[in-house]
Amino acid sequence: MMTESRYATRQLPLEMTSFVGRRQETADLKHALAESRLVTLVGPGGVGKTRLARHVAAEVRRSFPDGVCLVDLTNVREPSQVAPEVALALDLWERARRDPEAVLGEFLEDKHMLLLLDNCEHVLEASGKLAESMLAASPELRILATSREPLRSPSEQAWQVPPLSLPAADDHVSRRHEAVVLFEERVALGTPGFRVTPENEDVVGRLCQRLDGMPLAIELAAVRMRTLSAEQILERLEDRFRLLTQGGRSSPERQQTLRAAVDWSYDLCTPVERTVWARAAVFTGVFDLEAAKRVCSGQGLSPSQVGSAVLALVDKSLLIRAESGKRAYRMLETIREYGTERLAESGAEPDIRRQHRDYYLWVAEWAEVTSVGPHQDKLAKNLLTQRENLLSAMAYCFDTPGEAAAGLRMATALWYCWAVCGYLRDGRYWLDRGLALNRERSHERAWALWLSGWIAHLEGDHERGVALVDESGEIAEALHDEEVLAFAIQSRGVRQMNAGEFEAGARTLDEALAKHRARGRWTGPGLLTFALRVQAADLAGDIDGALTLLEECRSICAQLGERWALSWAEWNVGLMWWVAGEPAKAAVHLRRSLRDKANLRDKFGITCCVELLAWVAGAEGEVHRAGVLFGAAGRLWSSIGGKLVGSAPMVKWSHTESERAEAALGRGAFEVAIKEGRALELDALVDYALGTKRTAPKKQTKTSLTKREREVADLVAEGLSNKDIAARLVISQRTAESHLDHILAKLGFTSRKQIAAWVAGQPR
Structure with missing residues (x-):
């Protein structure tokens, strides 16, 4: 055998730019290499597999006396050439002409070294077999591979490379976010002195989010900063594959443009996988395997073929397993946009988008069916997981001629998402949009009018709520629609109570209850009539009547396995005992209500419970606790877009307490x-309000506003309404309201007056 020095391994290439972040990943990979002899970094093109692998290899090279050898398989086109390429990297070419695998086995037998097999995805099977052969020949050998999918070797530990860390949608942009740091450093290479500052951090953060935290996309965007601003790049990202070009000339050809990187992945897919990739691009956010089979099958593809292709796309890192479940997936925006282009080219887009709508219409209708019963906690979780696709399906309905009726049906079926899960603004927006497109007097229109009026009432827009409910009642009477008519009567009773007409309100609510009982089919909003009737008894001082109604409600809910409506009845009994001067008894019912509402993630209901528990705390002399609960309730009211609803005395009591x-x-x-x-x-708030934790955990509040939020704050200080702010900044009113919510939360305020005072005290 020849001397060791003859086979000195190749040096890892010097890095021309800094390595950013990845501290945890580096540590985890070192640990993985210590435990496993073959570790494969997997992930989509452009996520930084090669850069991370080389960085880790450089970090651990001292642990390998015989060195580290990089084998780049990018240009290997035939499986038979994998072993010769490894031999060439080890300077064994002359001997490898006889039998490269045998030569490698002989050479590596006594070597304690690390082989870095880079870019294995296009010669996957050959790479896996050779890795096993080399590991069998050399007990001290370690292999670190990179591939878009695992090698499927028995001794392999597949390690998913995540995108760089990103600021959340409402998070402050800082140097702890790796994507932002990478963007800053790469832009500075072409534009010396560039820094992320309070003036540009908002747009930089949004830009990194739109690029999925993908290093390749961020580096290509940084190159564009030589001729465009960050705002201009963000505006042009709808055509990202044309925009993000001109990477470093030293990079592999497939990484010099974003399209080339994704094209490379596309070329490695089978025809069925390519078709499923394109069709799955209709999903926004998380989707599960059942959804994929229902939406992507047909036109030559069976559900089982779709299922197999989905799993293959996961292996190829083109679909990512979502945290919400083992059979749930999501697609990075870059991959989805590419798939959308391919779907349009296929000619199948109209049919696939209709299938997507049909599936999520079914999801919405099933949510309505199961909204009363024992599975409400799962329902809330499922709706939140599927929310983005549900909204996308509704948008399709309202944007496509002839589909508006299906959109209105979806909007009404999703009442639980709007009223219970805390998306009041979304609910009112989609219901009103559907009503504007569906003018025919029908059950669906009457029901949608009532729901929109109910949400308007929850938001504190009582005048608009009354108009919507009155129109709903008129249609219900004309159509002899007893179901909607019962709800219109129910709302009339609430209106009377709010006006202080407690006895009249009680009689009207009794009429609504009679209609609901006669129908014999209880819905969540129908059962809510009990809670409203209990409140009428509360305010009239009829304690016995309130408790009798509570027992009837409990009996019906026990039969149905229903908790949401019962939690409201408990809340109202809590209110009753508070009014009666029995805060300890009130707390029992309010905490019982809060436990159910927390399990159901009923944000509106949680807020109402916290509000009343603040009153109870004050009445029991725990004034600091009362202040904490008032502060928490104020933030929650702002975040869900609602207000404390009820009679005039209730609103007055809140201010008084x-x-x-x-x-x-x-x-x-x-x-x-x-x-x-x-x-x-x-x-943490729920624990504190329930009394399981007597002190509130400390948390550093964020007080730094983004540039856009500061602009909104300044306009608030000028006295502009949300509508006027939206017009001034050329944004939607919903966006302006969202900015205002973030400002209130960050500054710890509850009113526009506090914002104005804060602005006045800031340096100019």
């Missing part, structure tokens, strides 16, 4: 308690 707690605690200490409550995460 807040002022009483502030007077007892002192203004400064009360403001501290308010901020403490506004900083609580939802789960």
Whole structure:
């Protein structure tokens, strides 16, 4: 055998640019290499597999006395050439002419070294077999491979490379986000002095989010900063494959443009996998295997073929397993956009989008069917997981001629998502959009009018709510629609209670209850009539009547396995005991209500419970606790777009109890308690409100506004309404409202006046 020095391994190439982030991934991969002899970094093109592998190899090279050898398989076209390429990298070419695998086995037998097999995806089977052969020949050999899918070797540990860390949608952009740091450093190479500052951090953060935190896409965007601003790049990202070109000339050809990187993945797919990739691009957000089979099958593809292709696309890192479940997936935006192009080229797009709509219409209708019963906790979770696809399906209906009726049906079927899961603004937007396109007097229109009016009432827009409900009642009477008519009567009773007409309100609610009982089919909003009738009894001082109604509600809900409506009845009994001057008894029912609402993730209901528990705390002399709960309730009201609803006395009581707690605690200490409550995460708040934790956990509140949020704050200080702010900044009113919610949450405020005072005190 020849001397060791003759076979000195190749040096890893010097990196021309800095390596950004990946500290945890580097540590985890070192640990993986210590445990497994073959570790394969898998992930989509452009996620940074090669760069990370080389960085880790350089970090661990001292642990391998015989060195580290890089084998780049990019240009290997035939499986038979994999072994010779490895031999060439080890300077064994002359001997490898006889039998490269045998020569490699002989050479590596006594070697303690690391082989880096880079870009194996197009010669996957050959790479896996050779890796096993070399590992069998050399007990001290370690192999670090990169591929878009696992090698499927028995001794392999597949390691998914994630995108770079990103700021969340409402998070402050900072240097702890790897994607932002990479963008800053790469832009500075072509534009010396460039920095992420408070003035540009908002657009940089959104740009990195739109690029999925993918290093290749970010580096290509950074090159474009020589001629375009970050805002201009963001505007042009709809055509990202044409925009993001001109990478470094030293990079492999497939990585010099974003399209080439994705084309490379597309070429490695089978025809069926390519078709499923294109069809799956209609999904937005998370989807499961059942959805993929229902939406992507047909036109020559069976559901089983779709299922197999989905699993193959996961292996190829073109679909990513979602955290919400083992059989749930999502697609990076870059991969989805590419698939959308291919779907349009195929001519199948209209049929696939209709199948997507049909499936999510079924999901919405099933949600309506199961909205009363024992599975409400699962329903809330499922709706939140599928929310993006549900909204996308509704948008398709309202944007496609002849499909508006299906869109309105979806919007009404999703009442649980709007009213229980806390998406009041979304619900009202989609219902009103559907109503504008469906003018025919029908059951669907009457029901949608009532739902939209109900949500308007929950948001505190009582005048609009009354108009919508009145129109709903008129249609129901004309059509003899007893179901919707019962709800219209129910709303009339609520209106009477809000006006202080408690006895009249009670009689009207009794009429609504009679209609619901006669129908014999209970829905969630129908069962809610019990809670409203209990409230009428509360306010009239009829304790016995309220408790009798509660027992009837409990009996019906027990038969159905229903918890949401019962939680509202419990809430109203809690209110009753508070009114009666029995705060301890009130707390029992309010906490019982809160437990159910927390399990159901009923954000609106949780907020109402926290509000009343603040009153209870004040009444029991726990004024700091009251302040914390008032602060938490204020933040929640802002986040869900709702307001404390009920009769005039209830609104007055809320102000009175807040002022009483502030007077007892002192203004400064009360403001501290308010901020403490506004900083609580939802789960921690529930624990605190239930009394399982007597002190609120400390959390550093964010007070730094983005550039856009500061602009909105300035306009609030000028006295502009949300509508006027939207017009001034050329954004939608919903976007302006969202910015306002973020400002209130970040600054720990509850009113526009506080924002105006804060702006006045800021340096110019």
